[in-house]
Amino acid sequence: MSTFNSHPINRLRKAYSNFIIIRLKDGREFRGYLDAQDQHMNMVLQNALEYFRGEKVASFGKIFIRGNNILWVQIDQKPE
Secondary structure, eight states: OOHHHHSHHHHHHHTTTSEEEEEETTSEEEEEEEEEEOTTOOEEEEEEEEEETTEEEEEEEEEEEOGGGEEEEEESOOOO
């Protein structure tokens, strides 16, 4: 198995413009289209929605999420 294909950063690079879900350590969740990411897992989402405890609390045209706050990321999810 190739290390290149299994590394999370490389999977994110391939997910550009895909719909993703990001869960933060504080329990908030952001859903949107991946616009940019870097080696620190900082991410920019387009058309992002913020959820907390399953309820939508805000919407953003574009949002920056700092990588050290991210708990997990789901890639290739369908928008709800």
